Amino acid sequence: xxxxxxxxxxxxxxxxxxxxxxxxxxxxxxxxxxxxxxxxxxxxxxxxxxxxxxxxxxxxxxxxxxxxxxxxxxxxxxxxxxxxxxxxxxxxxxxxxxxxxxxxxxxxxxxxxxxxxxxxxxxxxxxxxxxxxxxxxxxxxxxxxxxxxxxxxxxxxxxxxxxxxxxxxxxxxxxxxxxxxxxxxxxxxxxxxxxxxxxxxxxxxxxxxxxxxxxxxxxxxxxxxxxxxxxxxxxxxxxxxxxxxxxxxxxxxxxxxxxxxxxxxxxxxxxxxxxxxxxxxxxxxxxxxxxxxxxxxxxxxxxxxxxxxxxxxxxxxx
Amino acid sequence: xxxxxxxxxxxxxxxxxxxxxxxxxxxxxxxxxxxxxxxxxxxxxxxxxxxxxxxxxxxxxxxxxxxxxxxxxxxxxxxxxxxxxxxxxxxxxxxxxxxxxxxxxxxxxxxxxxxxxxxxxxxxxxxxxxxxxxxxxxxxxxxxxxxxxxxxxxxxxxxxxxxxxxxxxxxxxxxxxxxxxxxxxxxxxxxxxxxxxxxxxxxxxxxxxxxxxxxxxxxxxxxxxxxxxxxxxxxxxxxxxxxxxxxxxxxxxxxxxxxxxxxxx
Amino acid sequence: xxxxxxxxxxxxxxxxxxxxxxxxxxxxxxxxxxxxxxxxxxxxxxxxxxxxxxxxxxxxxxxxxxxxxxxxxxxxxxxxxxxxxxxxxxxxxxxxxxxxxxxxxxxxxxxxxxxxxxxxxxxxxxxxxxxxxxxxxxxxxxxxxxxxxxxxxxxxxxxxxxxxxxxxxxxxxxxxxxxxxxxxxxxxxxxxxxxxxxxxxxxxxxxxxxxxxxxxxxxxxxxxxxxxxxxxxxxxxxxxxxxxxxxxxxxxxxxxxxxxxxxxxxxxxxxxxxxxxxxxxxxxxxxxxxxxxxxxxxxxxxxxxxxxxxxxxxxxxxxxxxxxxxxxxxxxxxxxxxxxxxxxxxxxxxxxxxxxxxxxxxxxxxxx
Numbered sequence: 001x002x003x004x005x006x007x008x009x010x011x012x013x014x015x016x017x018x019x020x021x022x023x024x025x026x027x028x029x030x031x032x033x034x035x036x037x038x039x040x041x042x043x044x045x046x047x048x049x050x051x052x053x054x055x056x057x058x059x060x061x062x063x064x065x066x067x068x069x070x071x072x073x074x075x076x077x078x079x080x081x082x083x084x085x086x087x088x089x090x091x092x093x094x095x096x097x098x099x100x101x102x103x104x105x106x107x108x109x110x111x112x113x114x115x116x117x118x119x120x121x122x123x124x125x126x127x128x129x130x131x132x133x134x135x136x137x138x139x140x141x142x143x144x145x146x147x148x149x150x151x152x153x154x155x156x157x158x159x160x161x162x163x164x165x166x167x168x169x170x171x172x173x174x175x176x177x178x179x180x181x182x183x184x185x186x187x188x189x190x191x192x193x194x195x196x197x198x199x200x201x202x203x204x205x206x207x208x209x210x211x212x213x214x215x216x217x218x219x220x221x222x223x224x225x226x227x228x229x230x231x232x233x234x235x236x237x238x239x240x241x242x243x244x245x246x247x248x249x250x251x252x253x254x255x256x257x258x259x260x261x262x263x264x265x266x267x268x269x270x271x272x273x274x275x276x277x278x279x280x281x282x283x284x285x286x287x288x289x290x291x292x293x294x295x296x297x298x299x300x301x302x303x304x305x306x307x308x309x310x311x312x313x314x315x316x317x318x
Numbered sequence: 319x320x321x322x323x324x325x326x327x328x329x330x331x332x333x334x335x336x337x338x339x340x341x342x343x344x345x346x347x348x349x350x351x352x353x354x355x356x357x358x359x360x361x362x363x364x365x366x367x368x369x370x371x372x373x374x375x376x377x378x379x380x381x382x383x384x385x386x387x388x389x390x391x392x393x394x395x396x397x398x399x400x401x402x403x404x405x406x407x408x409x410x411x412x413x414x415x416x417x418x419x420x421x422x423x424x425x426x427x428x429x430x431x432x433x434x435x436x437x438x439x440x441x442x443x444x445x446x447x448x449x450x451x452x453x454x455x456x457x458x459x460x461x462x463x464x465x466x467x468x469x470x471x472x473x474x475x476x477x478x479x480x481x482x483x484x485x486x487x488x489x490x491x492x493x494x495x496x497x498x499x500x501x502x503x504x505x506x507x508x509x510x511x512x513x514x515x516x517x518x519x520x521x522x523x524x525x526x527x528x529x530x531x532x533x534x535x536x537x538x539x540x541x542x543x544x545x546x547x548x549x550x551x552x553x554x555x556x557x558x559x560x561x562x563x564x565x566x567x568x569x570x571x572x573x574x575x576x577x578x579x580x581x582x583x
Numbered sequence: 584x585x586x587x588x589x590x591x592x593x594x595x596x597x598x599x600x601x602x603x604x605x606x607x608x609x610x611x612x613x614x615x616x617x618x619x620x621x622x623x624x625x626x627x628x629x630x631x632x633x634x635x636x637x638x639x640x641x642x643x644x645x646x647x648x649x650x651x652x653x654x655x656x657x658x659x660x661x662x663x664x665x666x667x668x669x670x671x672x673x674x675x676x677x678x679x680x681x682x683x684x685x686x687x688x689x690x691x692x693x694x695x696x697x698x699x700x701x702x703x704x705x706x707x708x709x710x711x712x713x714x715x716x717x718x719x720x721x722x723x724x725x726x727x728x729x730x731x732x733x734x735x736x737x738x739x740x741x742x743x744x745x746x747x748x749x750x751x752x753x754x755x756x757x758x759x760x761x762x763x764x765x766x767x768x769x770x771x772x773x774x775x776x777x778x779x780x781x782x783x784x785x786x787x788x789x790x791x792x793x794x795x796x797x798x799x800x801x802x803x804x805x806x807x808x809x810x811x812x813x814x815x816x817x818x819x820x821x822x823x824x825x826x827x828x829x830x831x832x833x834x835x836x837x838x839x840x841x842x843x844x845x846x847x848x849x850x851x852x853x854x855x856x857x858x859x860x861x862x863x864x865x866x867x868x869x870x871x872x873x874x875x876x877x878x879x880x881x882x883x884x885x886x887x888x889x890x891x892x893x894x895x896x897x898x899x900x901x902x903x904x905x906x907x908x909x910x911x912x913x914x915x916x917x918x919x920x921x922x923x924x925x926x927x928x929x930x931x932x933x934x935x936x937x938x939x940x941x942x943x944x945x946x947x948x949x950x951x
Binding site (some may be wrong): 032052152 | 399407487539546558
């Protein structure tokens with residue numbers, strides 16, 4: 001090819017070590033330098049006020065409590081031993097029971113939310129486009145209102161003079177004047193009511209992506225509705241089920257307000273135990289040990305959640 | 319297409335009633351003449367009128383709003399810049415930081431609360447100014463607000479094609495002009511939505527506030543809690559109703575904002 | 584800004600010198616050198632992943648090569664940021680700013696140059712008239728159709744009067760009819776503006792109809808650079824021959840050479856081939872790769888001096904304006920296309936024996 005000649009050769013051929021960022025050539029390191037200035041303040045903040053305090057908690061959980069409730073910095077496993085039932089008079093079931101109860105409440109809440117949330121998710125997915133966003137907003141509004149107020153509202157609803165008690169009394173199921181709280185039923189009702197939105201949102205997201213051809217193919221092949229649901233639908237929405245389950249389980253396990261207001265002293269969960277140790281009992285080291293256990297439960301839940309969502313742990317914010 | 323069935327519709331309706339029953343009942347009882355208990359005696363707006371003379375409630379309201387405004391201001395600033403940096407730059411350990419950022423979102427309130435209580439107690443030994451009160455509460459609130467804002471703003475930025483910024487550079491806009499004329503205007507709906515949600519979070523927070531508050535920094539949720547614990551509730555219903563309505567309006571605004579801006583892109 | 588280069592008004596708009604670019608293990612550019620002349624419509628043609636878009640982004644300043652050199656209008660440009668280069672891009676996805684109206688989108692580049700409001704309005708208006716989008720001025724990008732977006736993206740780039748306009752598959756997202764229409768329009772526009780266009784496409788038709796010159800790229804290299812005619816008539820490599828148009832390819836063996844006349848043994852028998860001077864050194868090798876376009880083969884007649892081979896018609900596909908034949912020559916098959924000029928008295932049918940004529944000047948020799 002005959003090109004117009006007379007062009008000078010390019011000076012010297014050297015390696016180019018710059019990177020381009022939106023049209024701007026940056027020398028090596030400048031990119032990271034800028035990222036540090038942009039992300040640094042917030043990340044330092046979260047590290048300083050979240051990670052460091054948590055490290056303190058972990059450290060404190062290995063310390064001892066002095067006679068006057070002060071902290072004695074001497075290493076010990078005692079707090080954890082107590083947590084798992086090691087009492088001064090042999091096995092003491094109080095603390096292990098709290099742990100077991102918390103996990104039980106967490107699982108039960110997640111299970112109930114799943115049962116109730118599934119039909120709702122399917123219903124929302126079946127709505128026309130306009131109504132979908134309306135329905136989702138309706139689901140989300142209670143979630144963003146004060147949990148304390150909603151829990152207190154259940155006290156009103158479940159009180160002896162409340163409507164529910166009236167109905168049950170009239171039906172002859174409970175004697176007149178009985179309060180429906182404190183107790184297990186009240187705690188569970190409030191838990192499910194509070195965390196249902198956490199379940200419905202991820203469930204809805206995966207129902208929305210559902211491939212119905214698979215389900216129809218299964219129906220064509222003669223599968224009963226139940227089998228079709230189990231074999232063709234459930235595997236497809238499993239990520240949503242697990243994500244929702246984790247999102248419900250984690251806060252439910254660590255709940256403090258609901259058991260405090262509706263459960264009474266006998267139904268303490270991890271959260272109440274922590275509050276008690278940091279509050280009236282003034283045993284911060286032991287309270288820290290309980291907090292560490294709650295943290296471990298969270299880490300396990302998050303690990304599961306990350307695996308399900310393939311590492312894209314974007315919280316589906318309402 | 320998913321077929322709608324009457325069964326799921328009925329369940330959905332019941333769930334809706336279930337979700338809204340607590341909110342509705344608080345609002346209804348706020349008009350109840352009865353002084354104690356849950357029995358219905360008659361209609362009155364007296365409790366709302368009496369709020370004007372309820373000094374602790376007014377002080378708590380001022381505290382709550384001051385706390386929410388201050389913490390939202392700083393968290394919006396930090397969180398938005400963080401979201402911008404994380405969605406437009408690569409840096410070492412980015413994934414790790416991404417996970418760290420989610421800790422305040424998932425951590426049980428009570429654990430975060432006692433961790434901060436402990437942290438401030440330790441700080442107080444060496445530094446003045448960390449006495450429990452508005453300052454410590456503000457620091458705590460900013461901490462749990464930052465991730466929410468960062469998540470909302472990042473989600474918004476993920477919807478915007480980075481090629482828009484390349485196009486701006488191609489058309490002669492340097493980094494600052496590109497940010498001012500293209501990136502920032504596109505971020506604004508996310509920042510507003512994130513800010514409103516963060517504001518609501520601060521408004522609603524009880525557990526963390528409870529553990530980091532000091533004398534004179536009582537907020538409305540703390541006031542409500544202590545009243546409920548002591549069983550003194552009538553004027554609490556009025557306060558609670560107002561909070562519920564403010565939160566609900568905020569969420570509706572955010573939803574409306576999102577719906578509106580989604581169409582535009 | 585760099586001091587004005589003495590050659591800044593050189594005849595070359597873009598000079599690329601041995602550009603290389605790697606993305607991890609993928610070599611997007613493996614040493615590309617090419618020059619784009621001032622005022623020409625230059626196309627980079629190749630399959631997806633051949634490096635053509637990377638090259639375009641390097642010229643635009645949106646990416647940097649790992650090594651090599653680049654001059655735009657005679658000025659060393661690799662160190663210039665994108666916003667200081669005298670080039671503008673029409674993006675494949677158009678990248679229109681969603682929060683700005685059509686006229687604001689178009690005025691963006693001029694605003695960044697801090698031109699006066701009057702000047703901005705004048706130029707924006709004249710460009711919108713030129714591209715026939717005046718009625719859309721107040722709309723937002725989400726209210727535009729694909730073709731309209733394309734016009735806005737084009738207007739937004741040319742309003743800045745860049746030395747070089749870069750087009751990244753500008754018609755790729757449009758349907759066939761609209762694409763044909765806009766191809767012509769784009770071509771006319773370029774001639775009217777006398778602007779240098781560098782156009783990236785994977786569509787050979789698009790490249791052939793619009794361009795003054797085409798660089799065919801494959802796997803990070805320029806396989807051949809030339810006018811559309813040169814590339815079609817004298818493809819240099821197997822890739823080019825197969826990528827552009829249809830082609831019969833067969834192997835041959837070198838027998839003898841007399842000046843530019845070559846004799847070779849092939850499955851079609853002994854062939855005489857006329858070579859242009861550039862390809863002659865290749866001909867000395869033992870094995871040869873030969874090719875001929877289907878429409879350059881005549882079924883009946885031909886001229887004196889043509890290579891003649893006997894074959895049988897195996898299949899005929901009637902296609903309105905033309906007929907396609909598959910001819911069995913024993914060891915190989917040939918595809919032949921003939922225009923239906925209506926000048927042949929007797930029709931051809933499947934099973935007929937025909938004498939196929941291949942003119943020595945129509946057979947070409949390929950590298951690899």
